[in-house]
Amino acid sequence: MRGMTSSLTIGERVAWYRRRRGMPQEVLAGRIGRTVDWLSKVENNRIDIDRLSVIRTVADALDVVIGDLIGEPTLLDWNKDSGTKTVPALRSALMDYRQLTPLLGGVANDSEPPDLATLQRGVGEVFEAYQESRYGFVTGRTPLLLSDAVLAADAHGSEGRELLALSYQAATSVLTKLGEVDLAWIAAERGLNAAQQIGNPLILGSLFRSVTHALLSTGRFPEAVELTRTAADVLQPQISQPSGAMLSVYGSLFLAGSMAAARCDDRANTAAFLSEAQESADRLGSDGNHLWTAFGPTNVAIHRVATAMELGDVQVAIDVGPSVDTSALPIERQVRHALETARAFSAWNRTDEALSIVLDAEQRAPEQVRHHYLSRQLVLTWMRQQRGKPSPALDDLARRLKLS
Template identity: 65%
Template sequence: MTENLTIGERVAWYRRRRGLSQEVLAGLVGRTTDWLSKAENNRIELDRLSVITALADALDVSLGDLLAEPTLMEWSSDSGHRTVPALREALMDYRQLTPLLGSRPEGEPPALPELRANVAEVFDAYQGSRYGFATRRLPFLLADASIAARMYSGREREEAHALLALTYQGAAMVLGKVGEMELAWIAADRGLAAAQQSGRSVVTGSLFRSVTHCLLSTGRFPAAVQLVNDAAGVMQEELGDASAQYLSVYGMLFLAGAMAAARAEDRVTTRTFLQEADEAARRLGADANHMWTAFGPTNVAIHRVATAGELGDIQVAIDLGLRIDTHALPVERRVRHSIEVARALSAWNRTDEALAKLLEAERDAPEQVRHHYVSRELVIGWVRGTRGRPSQSVAGLARRLRVV
């Protein structure tokens, strides 16, 4: 499969491979044959993950197959010439999984202050949408954090496990952004195990959120909702006198859950989760970036826009989305919101405004825009929907996103 097919065209390609007629596939997802025909021929945009997931399930393919993920990570001065494969090798290293099978490390373990600084560097790169840089650093950081977790004892061992958990979380976040969903799941699962050995509830809560995101990204929406409910039940025990870090992690867990509920088309749970996050934001009092969450009232508002888009409430997404001031948030949050607003504007045929929003996002974070399936789908749709040649702006963006 190539990156320059629309989602509808991929549906048609896999449907033919499965030997299914349009009538049969449409019936499997509860739609009409006319609807499916229009979707496959790009007369209807497939931009809601709930619908795309249903099609993927009926075709017995992964969600990533229909979204054309992952996309190739470009080499750059940030990434070097060893990108995702090097990180994959680090995650698959059995010596990190089962230390009994590897030789005991010799010499002094990595210094914990240096390890903390390196973890912060990776999270800062993620929030700055510098995925190539983070991907290059993570294999070395995973090795160092694993050694530290094995060699330290007592309270230092707990901190080493906390840093190992956060390193795995950083890997899961970056891998999720570049479409490597299965690897992201492995990293998040390992991170949760390390977090539990750290004895630090705020780190465990942070990894609950990471696993929720992985379930969300692979189309397992009900499982993600259930995890949020279960994790919140555990975290509520310490909520009474919670720190700012704890409130931020708790609130972000519900924002991830709200996205899962919206993609499951569960409006009641979406509203409930957003309300819970809003309460945590009110207790926090202002936007902040504790534990690299970028949590606060603005992030809650951003998720109101995103969930409205997932539920098909496009006018709500536009009206609210254009009013939110995101300038104080990290680049990743600002750009993700811009992509969401661009999608809503495009759905209402406000293409010029949508293009301007996407170009603005690309200026801030070209890697993030290139790797997000919504960006690619929007641009492919604009190119295909133009009579004659597309505008210079659209054509240039299409080339940079490698979709033509």
Template identity: 50%
Template sequence: MPPRLQSLRTVRWRAATVSLPHLIHDCLTATEAYDGDEGRRAHTMTAYAHQLAALFLTKLSEGDLAWTAASRGLAAANASQDHVVIGSLSRSAAHSLAAIGEYAQARGLAATAAQFLEPRLGKPTPQLLSVYGSLHLVCALAAARNDDRASADTHIAEADAAAQRLGADGNHLWTAFGPTNVSIHKTTIAIELGDAQRAIAIGAPLDTSTVPVERQVRHAIETARALARWNRIDDALATLLDAEVIGPDQVRYHRLSRDLVRDILTRPRPPRLAVELSDRMGVRPEGPRW
């Protein structure tokens, strides 16, 4: 086996065994060491390593750093010359922009990437369909947060069509894309547009067992938010507690769930279970009561 290919396979193996900073360093080193097909594969690995970094930073509410990681990943994706990788990193960069409140830019970037993929939809792979549909989910969410209902509806319909073509829930390129994830986004978009009752109608009965745990927990948090806005506090709290069983760290440290528990604690006679959950979160409401 040629020694250069041996080294690239070593980089892939280290992806599962080293810390993220070391992985990024190895990937960047590989992009400098190889050219041709091996160089493009090295750029692909570099792009996905930065996508992972952006994902973690977004969840830690480090939006500016997430954008930096995603934009560097997008540069590596462009160097890979792989349209699916370019689409995937465009999605990551758009997510990062949305996280810092740049909704119009987020939608513009994701929509441009989706248009870039459209000519390849004649005979799409599951990876291509998943990335394409996920880009429209980002567009829909950004439009909803920008109070643009018409655009949100247009993009969610396009994502729905892609999910129907895919035919089942999947997790191609870590998108968790499929019919269930589209419904999860419909719930979130309804909340963002101020329609808590519609969010409950979509979200409460939805079976999310076919998607990754991260998506299940995030959907539970969104449904709990909608229930709380409809003043169904006990149901909202029960939804959060159920989610805590399968994803304790995500429930305890996600900004949305922490804000929700803080809000419940400020209401008259908050439930004992809410106080206990707040203790596990390390959350205290504002005000003299505490």
């Protein structure tokens, strides 16, 4: 399916899979607790469904995964950063059986392990590229990074394992962005296993957050909520006199958990998790980027807008979203917030403002806008809603996103 249904809206995919299942509208509407009129409007693009809680309910009823309805995974374009080896190369690296146990011979036994300083620089470069939304660079570099990190873990003990855990986290981050959810889960699980062997609570907390994001990407929202609580209990002893990095990791865990709770329509836990994150941000005192978390008061505000949209509170997102100044945060955070704000304006039929926001976001991070389901679905919906010929700006954007 990768790339083949990129020009379909979520509603059109719902209709396609419903017909593929041989299911009348009355049956599907009954299974999801909606009226036939509502479902008909969804399938004909008269109603948008962009809340992942609703999308997951429909996906479950159709016995498909969320990615089938939102058009993931997407095809990563070749560019000067990625070359012509992208996700398949990363898949090969993750599925190398020799990584599973030393009994199977290890990885490239005749290779020299990298020194820790070189590997640390490599990990930093990949995370920095991710925060710059350079997905081609991250995907192209991560297979070699993982191979080097496995060798370093064998040669350098706990310091090497820390870098191995972080390398898996980098892989998880980019794979979730591309919708490669099964591979993201493998990377997150491997990273957590490496972190558990170290005994460093900071690295363990960082990988807890990575696993939470992997659960979110697979639509396992209740499990992500549960993991947030469990991981917070594990990290709690470190919070009495924490470093800035620990506050950032701890607070970021609750931000991921708040998204999971919102996608469960769980307002109580959403508010509780945001409150915990806010407390950590207040103790930190300012925005930072410890362990590439981009954590601080601004990221909490970003998540207040994103969770409001997941809960259907468009008014809150409209009131708060445009006033959040994200300029000091990494590009990835800036653009993610921009897409959420555009989503809110679009929900209120303020399409011109929403389009302007998406165009600005594309200028800053073309790869992120190209691969995020929100931007793709917004543009597709606007194209479908046109009574006549779309504006040159919208038509050109759709072409650049390869939606027309």
